[in-house]
Amino acid sequence: MSLVTSLVGGSLASAGAAVLWRARRRGWQHRAAARWPRVWGEVLHSEVREEPGSEHARYAPAVRYRYEVGGVAYTNARLRAGAPEWHRSHSGALARAEEYPPGRRKLVSYDPADPGLSVLEPHDRGGVYAAAAAGIALIVGGLVMLV
Numbered sequence: 001m002s003l004v005t006s007l008v009g010g011s012l013a014s015a016g017a018a019v020l021w022r023a024r025r026r027g028w029q030h031r032a033a034a035r036w037p038r039v040w041g042e043v044l045h046s047e048v049r050e051e052p053g054s055e056h057a058r059y060a061p062a063v064r065y066r067y068e069v070g071g072v073a074y075t076n077a078r079l080r081a082g083a084p085e086w087h088r089s090h091s092g093a094l095a096r097a098e099e100y101p102p103g104r105r106k107l108v109s110y111d112p113a114d115p116g117l118s119v120l121e122p123h124d125r126g127g128v129y130a131a132a133a134a135g136i137a138l139i140v141g142g143l144v145m146l147v
Helices: 003-034 090-097 127-146
Strands: 038-050 059-069 072-076 105-111 114-119
Touching: 003 105, 003 127, 038 090, 059 090, 059 105, 072 114
Parallel strands: none
Antiparallel strands: 038 059, 038 105, 059 072, 105 114
């Protein structure tokens, strides 16, 4: 086995382990958010934002909402637990932002230990599974190169 093959195989396996660890962490966040209590909130603003400083354009729905817990008003902008939801096209992010027009009432899931932490979508839309599959594929590919 050549040095280059060993380096590439080891790098792939390491990258796969990092992706798999991150997917597992996001999975924990989604499972926790799915158990949080829920209250009604109101969408204040929704738009699309572009990732600054990126070589390739990426867009995310930006939704601001308010809700009340125990008589205390909160505002937040997190759609879901885990990483932000990035899209490669403006139209994809716009379609998601349009699901939350200003004035719409939505259920807000909030962390009972820290009611300022909240999400509109406590359940994963499949991103955790896709990331875990990619991590496993990288690990397997790297190990095959090392054998």
